[in-house]
Amino acid sequence: MGFNVAIDGPAGAGKSTIAKAVARELNLIYVDTGAMYRAVALYMLREGVDLADGEKVAGKCPEAAVTIRYEDGVQVVFLNGENVNAFLRTEEVGEAASVISPIPQVRKNMVALQKSLAAESDCIMDGRDIGTCVLPDARLKIYLTASSDVRARRRYDELTAKGESCELDKIKADIEDRDYRDMHREESPLRKADDAIVVDTSDMNAEEAIAAVTGLCRSAR
Ligand code: DC
Numbered sequence: 001m002g003f004n005v006a007i008d009g010p011a012g013a014g015k016s017t018i019a020k021a022v023a024r025e026l027n028l029i030y031v032d033t034g035a036m037y038r039a040v041a042l043y044m045l046r047e048g049v050d051l052a053d054g055e056k057v058a059g060k061c062p063e064a065a066v067t068i069r070y071e072d073g074v075q076v077v078f079l080n081g082e083n084v085n086a087f088l089r090t091e092e093v094g095e096a097a098s099v100i101s102p103i104p105q106v107r108k109n110m111v112a113l114q115k116s117l118a119a120e121s122d123c124i125m126d127g128r129d130i131g132t133c134v135l136p137d138a139r140l141k142i143y144l145t146a147s148s149d150v151r152a153r154r155r156y157d158e159l160t161a162k163g164e165s166c167e168l169d170k171i172k173a174d175i176e177d178r179d180y181r182d183m184h185r186e187e188s189p190l191r192k193a194d195d196a197i198v199v200d201t202s203d204m205n206a207e208e209a210i211a212a213v214t215g216l217c218r219s220a221r
Contacts, residue, residue: 003028003122004137005217006130008190009144010179011094012151014201014209015126018144021210023124024073026217031068031117032075033127033134034097036110038088039066039079041096051099058105066110068117091159091174098178101128102185124217128182131193140220141196142213148175150202 005028007015016032023030041051043064049056067078077084087093100106114134118125125134131141146154152172159166182190192198197216201209 002118003139003221004118004135005124005220006135006138006141006193006196007124007126007144007213008128008131008141008192008196009126010151010175010182010190011098012155012175013144013146014154014206015144017206018201018209018213019124019126021206022214022217025210025214026124026221027122028217029070029073029117029121029123030075031114031123031125033110033114033125033130034094035075035077035085035088036066036068036113037097037101037106038093039077039084040064040106040110041093041100042084042087043079044100045093045096051096054103057100058103061103061105061109066113068113095174095178098181102181102187104187107187128190129188131196132191133188136193140217141193142216143192143196143198144209144213145198145200146202148172148179151175 007019009015020030040061044051044057044060047060049060051057065080069076069078077088111134114125117123118135127134131138149172152168152175155171155175156166156168199209199212204212
């Protein structure tokens with residue numbers, strides 16, 4: 001196996017910002033696994049599937065073929081051949097991904113795809129179950145976290161910067177709901193792998209967090 005880094009943690013801890021920057025710095029491929037679950041969720045939303053109906057979602061899974069390509073180091077997600085990157089980062093799709101991701105039929109193909117991407121290239125992969133399930137032998141595992149207040153504030157700033165109107169309290173409540181769902185599901189719940197290093201970014205800015213994770217990767221390489 002090559003050099004693989006697993007980063008897990010709750011929504012809004014800064015996983016993707018940090019992993020993207022570290023990947024550039026260390027010439028690794030950044031594999032965003034949340035985007036894959038989001039693509040399946042997008043399919044279910046477009047098809048009008050009742051997300052609360054697990055059997056219905058599971059039955060529709062074979063219709064949603066997710067493939068990945070890397071173009072200039074950027075991950076491009078294809079849903080049945082269509083580049084869907086532009087549709088994945090909304091709150092609606094993120095919520096839907098959190099609701100359908102506990103379904104085993106949803107996870108099975110995603111985990112296989114993620115393992116094969118890691119086998120092909122040196123990568124830094126982020127998600128919820130990377131250190132515990134997808135890459136149990138990763139050279140380095142990081143559990144990236146931050147308080148829910150800080151994570152809500154970051155998401156609020158991100159959304160308002162994009163011109164979307166939102167309320168801080170509502171965002172915090174949504175983040176806490178999402179944490180609960182991701183940590184308490186039966187199938188591959190979010191938890192720190194026993195051998196993961198915890199990085200708490202509550203009191204770090206992006207540059208500091210990137211430097212901390214880059215340092216850990218350099219030492220592990
Ligand atoms: O990281 P994200 O916000 O893009 O992920 C969206 C949802 O997808 C998240 O709430 C739970 C699910 N997910 C998962 O179950 N396993 C992963 N490895 C990545 C994401």
